[in-house]
Amino acid sequence: MASHKQFPARMARFLAAAVAACAGAASAVEVKYSLWDTNQLPAYRQCAADFEKANPGITIRILQTGWADYWTLMATSFVSGTAPDVLANHLMKYPEYAKNGLIVDLSPYIRRDKIDPSVYAPGLYELWGRDGKQYGLPKDWDTVAMVVNLDHARKAGVTLAELQNMDWNPRDGGSFENVVRRLTFDADGNNALSPRFDKRRVATYGYQNPGHGGMMGQTDWSHFAVSNGFRFQDRPWEPTFYYDDPKLVETLAYIAGLSRKGLSAPYEHAKPMGSNAMFTAAKVAMVPEGSWMITFFRDNAKFQHAWVPLPVGPTGTRATMFNGLADSIWSGSKVKEEAWQWVKYLGSAACQQVVASHGVVFPAIKGMTERTIAAHQARGLDSSAFFTMARAKTFLAPIADNGGEVDHVISTALEAIWIGTGDPATLMRQANTRANEIAKR
Structure with a gap:
């Protein structure tokens, strides 16, 4: 049986741990992430939970706005300085954002962390780069x-x-x-x-x-x-x-x-x-x-x-058009390093496996297509027509x-x-x- 003298020491250790935990929670950095597709919310909520578990100093706050209002909200939030730290981006929009300095060039982070762009389906990574700069990491592809x-x-x-x-x-x-x-x-x-x-x-x-x-x-x-x-x-x-x-x-x-x-x-x-x-x-x-x-x-x-x-x-x-979305970082973010960690995770096999298992979109990383098709088959869906189209004549969206x-x-x-x-x-x-x-x- 433990002696009474041990309780003060144990209590002290408990209180110290509690204080440290509270301090850690108080200092956790919030990264706001914006997307438009409600169908993808469950997959990215799971990715966020997994990411937070591996990165206890960062919390992810997901903001979802329908496509019809998404870009209007993005434009006003850029002007007001309240834009999300990370945004799901579209090929039709990112050239303007890049030109106006609204999104971050990710190439320094990519070089520092040795991200291998060859893991993505051919052409997807290149879509998001210009003149040696990279404005997004691919998240999915579509046909x-x-x-x-x-x-x-x-x-x-x-x-x-x-x-x-x-x-x-x-x-x-x-x-x-x-x-x-x-x-x-x-x-x-x-x-x-x-x-x-x-x-x-x-x-x-x-x-x-x-x-x-x-x-x-x-x-x-x-x-x-x-x-x-x-x-x-x-x-x-x-x-x-x-x-x-x-x-x-x-x-x-x-x-x-x-x-x-x-x-x-x-x-x-x-x-x-x-x-x-x-x-x-x-x-x-x-x-x-x-x-x-x-x-x-x-x-x-x-x-x-x-x-x-x-x-x-x-x-x-x-x-068919072979298109893909990517995640970008707002240049006005006050938490760019943490935002980059989240973007890097979104573009990783760990998150994209989760996305594949939900069967909403085809993840950008090579080899995930079969996982998505299998997820569809398990739900009684045959999505192989999109894979057939991916092997037909594909072309990129116009960018200018x-x-x-x-x-x-x-x-x-x-x-x-x-x-x-x-x-x-x-x-x-x-x-x-x-x-x-x-x-x-």
């Missing part, structure tokens, strides 16, 4: 595929094999348009191949474009255009675009023409609801979407659906200075084309001239 209402397709007599092997061209639409016509039904049950089809009373559209797409056209038109022979620019940061290319013009004209045939909803009607909501409401049978939406459709589509590769174009291949202004110019022209208020060739020629002027400033 685009088609999500199809499989219940509706089967009732229409369209097989999964047909959906997986579509081709298209801007003249008659190829087998893609044939499938879309078979998937489109009017209120009387006639499909769009029937002479009795009434395009003024469509009950289910066969296909819906997500939107105008802006300068990237990521899910909206880029895959069609590039598979038709279009290219955005010769290389990243080159201030010469080719938005006036006839290959793009005829592609846009073809997509815009689908609504006039009754095969998709008019742009002005679809815009308020959005193609994804139209799909989950069974108002449209097929839409192109990015791999980041796999979980959304799993949770919201109350019917059997499937992901299929994009159609083969006139060039003889499928094509003053991208926000370029995007506005291209978006305005595209909206006019979708609505049908101007000649596509003229609109894109004028927009391209203006876009090149802006990029060269």
